[in-house]
Amino acid sequence: MDQLKKNNGGFWLALFQSMAFVAPAASVASFFTTGVAAIGGSLPLTYIIATFGVLSAMYMDYSFAKRISHAGGYYAFVRSGLGNKLGTLSAWFYLYDMIAAIAGFSTLYFGAIVAPYIPFLNTSPYGWLPLSLIPFAIIFFFLWNGLRPSLWYTLISSVAEISFLVIGAIIIIILLGSKNTLAPFTLTGHPISALGLATVYSVLSFVGAGSVIALSEEIKNPRKNIPKALVIVALLAAAVYILASYAVVVGWGLSNISSFATSTNPGITVYARYLGPVGLVIFVVLVANSFISNGIAQGNAGSRTAYSMARDNILFSSRWAKVNERTGAPRMVIGIMIIVTFILMIVFGLIFGPFEGGTILITAEAALLYIIHILGDISLPIYAKRKLKYRLKAYLPLLLGPLPATIVYAVAEYGVFIPIPAYPNSIYVYGTLALIGVGIVLAITIRHKPVHVDQSVFEQEAETK
Numbered sequence: 001m002d003q004l005k006k007n008n009g010g011f012w013l014a015l016f017q018s019m020a021f022v023a024p025a026a027s028v029a030s031f032f033t034t035g036v037a038a039i040g041g042s043l044p045l046t047y048i049i050a051t052f053g054v055l056s057a058m059y060m061d062y063s064f065a066k067r068i069s070h071a072g073g074y075y076a077f078v079r080s081g082l083g084n085k086l087g088t089l090s091a092w093f094y095l096y097d098m099i100a101a102i103a104g105f106s107t108l109y110f111g112a113i114v115a116p117y118i119p120f121l122n123t124s125p126y127g128w129l130p131l132s133l134i135p136f137a138i139i140f141f142f143l144w145n146g147l148r149p150s151l152w153y154t155l156i157s158s159v160a161e162i163s164f165l166v167i168g169a170i171i172i173i174i175l176l177g178s179k180n181t182l183a184p185f186t187l188t189g190h191p192i193s194a195l196g197l198a199t200v201y202s203v204l205s206f207v208g209a210g211s212v213i214a215l216s217e218e219i220k221n222p223r224k225n226i227p228k229a230l231v232i233v234a235l236l237a238a239a240v241y242i243l244a245s246y247a248v249v250v251g252w253g254l255s256n257i258s259s260f261a262t263s264t265n266p267g268i269t270v271y272a273r274y275l276g277p278v279g280l281v282i283f284v285v286l287v288a289n290s291f292i293s294n295g296i297a298q299g300n301a302g303s304r305t306a307y308s309m310a311r312d313n314i315l316f317s318s319r320w321a322k323v324n325e326r327t328g329a330p331r332m333v334i335g336i337m338i339i340v341t342f343i344l345m346i347v348f349g350l351i352f353g354p355f356e357g358g359t360i361l362i363t364a365e366a367a368l369l370y371i372i373h374i375l376g377d378i379s380l381p382i383y384a385k386r387k388l389k390y391r392l393k394a395y396l397p398l399l400l401g402p403l404p405a406t407i408v409y410a411v412a413e414y415g416v417f418i419p420i421p422a423y424p425n426s427i428y429v430y431g432t433l434a435l436i437g438v439g440i441v442l443a444i445t446i447r448h449k450p451v452h453v454d455q456s457v458f459e460q461e462a463e464t465k
Contacts, residue, residue: 002311002321002322002323003323004071004217004218004304004307004323004328004330005146005147005218005323005328006217006218007218007219007220008146008147008148008151008215008218008219008328009147009148009151009215009218009219009220010219010220010221010225011220011225011228011229012155013148013151013152013154013155013219014151014212014215014219014225014226014229015212015229015232015233016151016154016155016158016159017151017154017211017212017215017297017300018208018209018210018211018212018229018230018233018297019154019158019162019209019233019236019237020154020155020157020158020293020294020296020297021207021208021209021211021294021297021298021301022205022206022207022208022209022233022237022294023105023161023208023290023291023293023294024158024161024162024165024205024237024240024241024244024290025161025164025165025283025286025287025289025290026105026109026287026290026291026294027205027241028165028241028244028245028248028267028268028287029113029265029267029268029287029290030109030113031201031202031204031205032245032248032266032267033260033261033263033266033267034201034261035198035201035202035245036249036257036260036261036266037260037261038194038198038201039190039194039195039198040188040190040249040254040257040258041183041184041188041249041250041254041257042183042184042185042186042187042188042190042195042198043184043198043202043245043248043249044184044185044242044245044246044249045184045185045186045187045195046195046198046199046201046202047202047205047238047241047242047245048185048238048242049195049199049202050199050202050203050205050206050238050241051234051235051238051242052404053199053203053404053405053408054203054206054209054234054237054238054405055231055234055235056401056402056403056404056405056408057206057210057373057402057405057408057409058209058210058230058231058234059401059402059405060077060373060376060377060380060401060402060405061077061210061213061227061230061376062227062230062231063380063398063401064077064080064213064376064380064383065213065216065222065223065226065227065230066223066227067223067388068080068216069216069217069222069223070216070217070308071214071215071216071217071218071304071305071307071308071311072091072214072304072305072308072309072312073094073210073211073213073214073216073301073304073305074090074094074210074213074372074373074376075087075088075090075091075094075305075308075309076308077090077213077376077379077380077383078090078372078375078376078379079379080379080383080387081378081379081380081381081382081383081386081387082375082378082379082382084443085443085444086375086379086443088314088439088442088443088446089375089439089440089442089443090371090372090375090376091305091308091309091314091315092315092435092438092439092442092443093368093369093371093372093435093439094301094302094305094368094369094372095302095305095306095309095315096364096365096368096435097302097365097368097369097372098298098299098301098302098303098305098337099302099337099340099341099344100344100361100362100364100365101294101295101298101361101362101365102136102139102295102298102299102302102337102341103341103342103344103345103348103358103361104344104345104348104357104358104359104360104361104362104365105291105294105295105358105361105362106135106136106139106291106292106294106295106298107132107133107135107136107139107291107295107341107345107358108128108132108345108348108349108354108355108357108358108361109291109354109355109358110131110132110134110135110288110291110292111127111128111129111131111132111349111354112128112353112354112355112358113265113287113288113291114131114284114287114288115127115128115131115354116264116265117284118131125353126350128349128353128354129349132345132349132354134292135291135292135295136295136341136342136345138292138295138296139292139295139296139299140299140334140337140338140341142296142299143296143299143300143303143329143334143337144327144329144331144334145327145329146324146326146327146328146329147215147218147300147328147329148328150296150297150299150300151300153293153296154293154296154297157289157290157292157293158293160286160289161286161289161290162236162240164282164283164286165240165243165244166239166240166243166244168244168247168271168274168275168279168283169243169244169246169247169248170243170247171274171275172247172248172250172251172270172271172274172275173246173247173250175274176247176250176251179250180250181250181254183254184245184246184249184250184254185246188254196411199408200408200411200412200415202241203408203412204366205237205241206234206237206238207366207369208294208297208298208301209230209233209234209237210230211297211298211300211301212226212229212230212233212301213226213230214300214301214302214304214305215300215301215304217304218304218328244267247270248266248267248270248271251270251273251274252266252269252270268280268283268284268287271283299334299337302337303329303330303333303334303337304330306330306333306334306336306337307321307323307330307333308321309333310330310332310333313446313447314442314446315442315446316333316336320332320333321333344361348360348361352424356424356425359425359428360424360425360427360428360431361428363416363425363428364428364431364432364435366412366416367413367416367417367428367432368432368435368436370409370410370412370413370416371413371436373405373406373409374406374409374410374413376402377402377403377405377406377409378406380398380399380402381395381398381399384398416428416429416432417429417432
């Protein structure tokens with residue numbers, strides 16, 4: 001069998017595939033710290049601004065998803081407008097991104113964040129290792145056994161995360177009483193430059209909102225369900241982040257906010273302070289599971305990209321584009337992902353420690369993801385003009401809609417490289433450049449096959465507008 005299973009899930013399963021990738025509970029436990037370090041108590045303001053940037057970014061995903069159904073996701077989008085070589089470059093970047101994200105965020109960060117709550121593991125420099133193996137095993141168990149069980153797991157996990165974060169934030173806000181204030185929605189004395197940097201961190205909290213596009217060959221009615229899921233997941237995540245960030249910074253105390261960024265798991269600490277020991281246990285469990293469901297969502301997207309690369313004879317042999325008849329999982333490429341993920345997790349964890357090692361991996365991932373999105377934003381209007389023969393009235397929104405996101409990603413890309421950080425963080429700079437170099441060589445040297453696209457999804461769009 002060499003075709004992915006059709007109709008593996010509908011709208012709700014598609015929506016929560018993306019929400020699991022966003023991993024709101026894990027983001028509250030990790031990205032809130034970096035954001036507060038940059039902007040202090042104004043963190044909720046950055047999430048309001050980030051929402052507009054993310055909606056701009058989703059516009060490219062939304063516009064392409066209405067027209068192209070392809071397991072390669074961004075790879076197919078870029079290739080449709082900018083051609084085979086840049087499409088191949090995007091495929092290489094995205095495949096690394098998904099593998100590195102599982103190794104860095106879903107496993108190493110899991111070990112780093114959970115270890116402090118297990119005393120006999122926290123005292124050992126290698127206490128993170130058995131912990132990191134837990135999400136590693138669960139993630140690949142679900143990937144190996146097919147898409148549908150994975151989608152149900154991510155749906156249940158995401159609903160639990162969102163419910164706890166929202167209900168918990170509302171309880172915190174009520175208990176704060178007269179301490180509630182509008183100050184977190186202002187700059188509170190910080191310069192605009194600090195707002196820009198903190199907003200970049202907030203945008204990172206939404207990474208993965210578009211991951212469901214890689215499942216478009218397996219989702220029911222993808223032309224309708226995937227674009228709708230993209231919009232709703234962005235708005236839902238924004239609402240959760242704005243509410244939770246306000247509750248966390250005010251619950252911590254604006255007068256003492258400088259200590260937030262230097263504390264261990266401050267987001268969890270605030271929820272525990274107001275919700276008690278039971279709240280602490282629930283949140284720690286949800287955060288731990290958030291890393292796992294995030295890794296499953298990443299694996300779903302990454303394995304479909306790898307499968308499509310094999311199908312198009314890019315990097316992998318076309319003989320590897322096989323799908324297990326019983327599960328519908330592309331097990332050959334999943335096997336490669338298991339091996340590479342394990343190597344990255346062990347090497348970077350042992351050399352740099354789980355948090356530093358994970359940070360190096362996911363920062364390089366973010367740098368490549370920005371490039372993919374910029375290429376996709378450029379590809380969209382070119383595709384509309386050349387392939388769909390759109391006239392100016394229909395073409396102009398596709399040119400201007402993604403522009404704010406392109407600017408945000410360009411600024412973020414600049415921030416990754418300038419200034420070059422001190423060792424060991426400088427490794428992600430040189431590692432990213434090396435990955436770009438390898439991608440360019442692959443793009444130039446690989447003999448490309450035609451893009452496999454489900455013509456029924458977008459053939460009606462090819463008429464002159």
